[in-house]
Amino acid sequence: MSDATLTAQPDGAAPKVSKVSEAVIRIAGNSQDGIQAIGGFLARLAGRSEQEVMTFMTIPSTISGGPSIFQVRVGSGEVLSAGDDADVLLAFYQHSYEDHINSLKKGGIVLYDSDHVEPKPEWQKTYRHVGVPISGLTVEAIGGTAKDKGKNIYALGLIAKMFDLDVTKLEKLIGERFNGKDTSILKNALSAFHAGYSHSLGGLLETFKFVDSQKKEGLQVVMNGNEALGYGLLAAGVRFGAGYPITPWSDIMELLRRELPKYGGSFVQCEDEIASISMAIGASYAGRVAVTGSSGPGISLKTEALGWAVMAEVPLIIVDVQRGGPSTGMPTNVEQSDLNIACFGGHGDSPRVVIAPANVEDCFYTAIEAVNIARKYSVPVIILSDQAIATRIEAFPEPNLEKVCQDISPDLTPVASHKPYDLSVADGVTSRVVPGTRITNGIYPIATGLEHDEMGHPTGSPRLHMQMSAKRRKKLQTLAATLPVPAIYGPSEGNVLLVGWGSTQGPIKEAVDRARAAGDSVSAIHIRHISPLPNGLDNIFSGFNHVLVVEMNDEGLYGFGQLAGLLRARYGDAKIRGINKTDGLTFKVREIIEKANTSVSAGMRKL
Amino acid sequence: MSSTLTDIPQRGGNITAVPTPGPERKGLTKKEIAADLPTWCPGCGDFSVLALYFKLIEKRKLEHEKITTVAGIGCSSRFPYFVQAHGVHYIHGRALPFASGISISRPDLHVFVFGGDGDAFSIGGNHFNHTARKNIKMTYVVMDNWVYGLTKKQTSPTSPIGFKSKTDVTGALDQPINPMKQAIAAGATFVARTTHSNPAHVLQMMEAAMDHDGFGFVECLSECVEFYEGAFDASNPRKGGVFNTVPADHDVTDEVAAYKLAGEPFPGHFGIFYNINRATKNANEAKIIAAGREKVKGLKDWQILQSTFDKLK
Numbered sequence: 070m071s072d073a074t075l076t077a078q079p080d081g082a083a084p085k086v087s088k089v090s091e092a093v094i095r096i097a098g099n100s101q102d103g104i105q106a107i108g109g110f111l112a113r114l115a116g117r118s119e120q121e122v123m124t125f126m127t128i129p130s131t132i133s134g135g136p137s138i139f140q141v142r143v144g145s146g147e148v149l150s151a152g153d154d155a156d157v158l159l160a161f162y163q164h165s166y167e168d169h170i171n172s173l174k175k176g177g178i179v180l181y182d183s184d185h186v187e188p189k190p191e192w193q194k195t196y197r198h199v200g201v202p203i204s205g206l207t208v209e210a211i212g213g214t215a216k217d218k219g220k221n222i223y224a225l226g227l228i229a230k231m232f233d234l235d236v237t238k239l240e241k242l243i244g245e246r247f248n249g250k251d252t253s254i255l256k257n258a259l260s261a262f263h264a265g266y267s268h269s270l271g272g273l274l275e276t277f278k279f280v281d282s283q284k285k286e287g288l289q290v291v292m293n294g295n296e297a298l299g300y301g302l303l304a305a306g307v308r309f310g311a312g313y314p315i316t317p318w319s320d321i322m323e324l325l326r327r328e329l330p331k332y333g334g335s336f337v338q339c340e341d342e343i344a345s346i347s348m349a350i351g352a353s354y355a356g357r358v359a360v361t362g363s364s365g366p367g368i369s370l371k372t373e374a375l376g377w378a379v380m381a382e383v384p385l386i387i388v389d390v391q392r393g394g395p396s397t398g399m400p401t402n403v404e405q406s407d408l409n410i411a412c413f414g415g416h417g418d419s420p421r422v423v424i425a426p427a428n429v430e431d432c433f434y435t436a437i438e439a440v441n442i443a444r445k446y447s448v449p450v451i452i453l454s455d456q457a458i459a460t461r462i463e464a465f466p467e468p469n470l471e472k473v474c475q476d477i478s479p480d481l482t483p484v485a486s487h488k489p490y491d492l493s494v495a496d497g498v499t500s501r502v503v504p505g506t507r508i509t510n511g512i513y514p515i516a517t518g519l520e521h522d523e524m525g526h527p528t529g530s531p532r533l534h535m536q537m538s539a540k541r542r543k544k545l546q547t548l549a550a551t552l553p554v555p556a557i558y559g560p561s562e563g564n565v566l567l568v569g570w571g572s573t574q575g576p577i578k579e580a581v582d583r584a585r586a587a588g589d590s591v592s593a594i595h596i597r598h599i600s601p602l603p604n605g606l607d608n609i610f611s612g613f614n615h616v617l618v619v620e621m622n623d624e625g626l627y628g629f630g631q632l633a634g635l636l637r638a639r640y641g642d643a644k645i646r647g648i649n650k651t652d653g654l655t656f657k658v659r660e661i662i663e664k665a666n667t668s669v670s671a672g673m674r675k676l
Numbered sequence: 677m678s679s680t681l682t683d684i685p686q687r688g689g690n691i692t693a694v695p696t697p698g699p700e701r702k703g704l705t706k707k708e709i710a711a712d713l714p715t716w717c718p719g720c721g722d723f724s725v726l727a728l729y730f731k732l733i734e735k736r737k738l739e740h741e742k743i744t745t746v747a748g749i750g751c752s753s754r755f756p757y758f759v760q761a762h763g764v765h766y767i768h769g770r771a772l773p774f775a776s777g778i779s780i781s782r783p784d785l786h787v788f789v790f791g792g793d794g795d796a797f798s799i800g801g802n803h804f805n806h807t808a809r810k811n812i813k814m815t816y817v818v819m820d821n822w823v824y825g826l827t828k829k830q831t832s833p834t835s836p837i838g839f840k841s842k843t844d845v846t847g848a849l850d851q852p853i854n855p856m857k858q859a860i861a862a863g864a865t866f867v868a869r870t871t872h873s874n875p876a877h878v879l880q881m882m883e884a885a886m887d888h889d890g891f892g893f894v895e896c897l898s899e900c901v902e903f904y905e906g907a908f909d910a911s912n913p914r915k916g917g918v919f920n921t922v923p924a925d926h927d928v929t930d931e932v933a934a935y936k937l938a939g940e941p942f943p944g945h946f947g948i949f950y951n952i953n954r955a956t957k958n959a960n961e962a963k964i965i966a967a968g969r970e971k972v973k974g975l976k977d978w979q980i981l982q983s984t985f986d987k988l989k
Binding site: 113116117245288289290291292296300303304306308309311328329330331332333334335337339340341343344345347348349350351352353354355356357359373374377381467468470471473474476503504505506507508511512513514515516517518519526527 | 711761
């Protein structure tokens, strides 16, 4: 929604309907008000209306209560980020109102619960205020015992009215959500919704209607990144997982625990992080690639076992849903500060694969790619997600499940002989034979963390340690040669190249669009394969004066974020510098542009 | 033979195709089971345990590929290198969760875990408790020598008070762990005690543990001749000690009686202290899987996922 569409109407004018192509709605309340449910309904509705959608949420790390927001950006065109500023702020409490009014565009609408919010006169000039006694009217609509329950659905009705949303579809969504529960709950929810929808939005002089979506790609599915990753693992054929609860990884573990039995698989909640990775490696060793995962501190605990899997060449998937660190850090905030531990964590030389999904849809496909790399190269693969991608909801084209789902059952057919660490294979990529397989020459392999010979038996031979270290490295160099060079967003030559990884893809692309629209020479690439890196990035870098690596982590002791440091180490290129931040929140488009400008002018001239 | 060793799995959490069994094989000879020459010190008690593991494989006609031998770190944990079968030498203290991953996902295999007292009761202490309480099907033999041998004589969690080691030069101060009590309290369903100096008894205990449907735990005293010579003489009749078996009237299903037995001063008793039937983790998971599969009967895997995605539109 552009600023222009929200210019206040003169007093007394008839309410008008404005066509908008997109809108950013921020819902602010407390964590138990069900504001995520409102956001979820809006996101799902957008998916069913073939619109694009992206959400952003913050939750307090307290057990219950505490301020929380959910922001939804819905658009008929491409939606790349959750939006810098909101068009509409729905505020349930005074603190919601006061803390988030600054996130509203000038001229934007603040829809507040007048039972709890006392509007400030000085803000009434800048923002259009619409007060509705949401709490009172909800109680009125669904009965006196309801108290605070249902006011989120009442508010959803108000928003539906304001944006002329499809009531039939929303009713269906509400029905699905409360399906199977006590019928009076569904009845109350629908009553609250209709009461909100039919409330006269006194003071609101304008309602909105989305222009038809140009995007007609057929059916879309709507989910968050953790769900996409979990379902991706199921599609990939993973049938065993083990984990320990930690935010924000736990959702994936809960999903797998619920879903795996349907596929004949199991997920075990273990006594700790070390047991989790050990059990997953055990299952992987015994058959199919298995999964473990964690966030922050849990990843640190897993690193010794990870090194074993590298040494013994056992495939494994490790999901790291990054949060703010170090230590317990900021459990419900986002940070991209685990790149180093993902790539290098552990003692000794232990090359492994690290892939960072760029958006929710990519979480699904990354899971499949990760499993296939782990199998082919007999190596642990870390999927480096983050809190922002894990919790945000996106709509994306439904995958062709019949095509992408795969069966990775091990083959137990007897073999004549087997040499698990065969050094005669030039590219270092050897195959595995899992227990249960008869080896007819009667010589069986050992999987070990000790340096070993070609059969897995321990050796102190300096020559073998050199050869085996090289083998473990070479197979990943073989993999690197197959990885695609990232596509350049924008022209392949110019002044500034923004380099991103992980969940920042959307805002970076939007920053490129905005900067180019303003006449600046900016392009971007997004790196999914963090370790090994694809070859040929230096050719891309050579087309630009500045290479700025955008990442949500600290600039470090030497002035470079974690990916920037890795790229400098590889290419020794002084024009690689960083755009970093550590506030625990996702990048706003504006921040990227401002920081890029500052960096470039500090480095050379204005962007 | 325990049921898991003969049954073709009815479900395939981790496997979907098991080759049809060929004609009955004649069983392995000791020569076919032995791999690397053991690197233990001459006279080490662990030799005895290895020899009896071979004997168990021979006697019960276990096939190479149907067993997996897993160990952590320590002298005794070198075990898998000496056995000709699929084997794993994992990291210190974590052999049990690794073995659990195999056990739960591969009902067609029998998992044997060997380790020492440091692995079991110090660095891996918590895994011991949880594997026991979850009753994950496997056979776990702890070769308890009351000392850290591989790192050359430091105090172990089972070293008695007063034992002089390089880390307790004036004698160990801390209350040692009683493996039997630990196992019973943690919820183990099969708890037995034996000693390397009585080979027939070791075999008997290992065999009973293997046949137990659940977590079968055997503590086997195994003398470290290098760093704790004579530690178990009092239990060895050839060295003037006494080898007392569990009293004939001991009720192995009586937890309190088992705990009392475990509390007797060294050399105490040898034999099965505790043995009950409780559903294994393996069986419980299989039940959940059966219920889950019932709901999606007739659907291919992609169709199960499709039905989930249909709800996410």
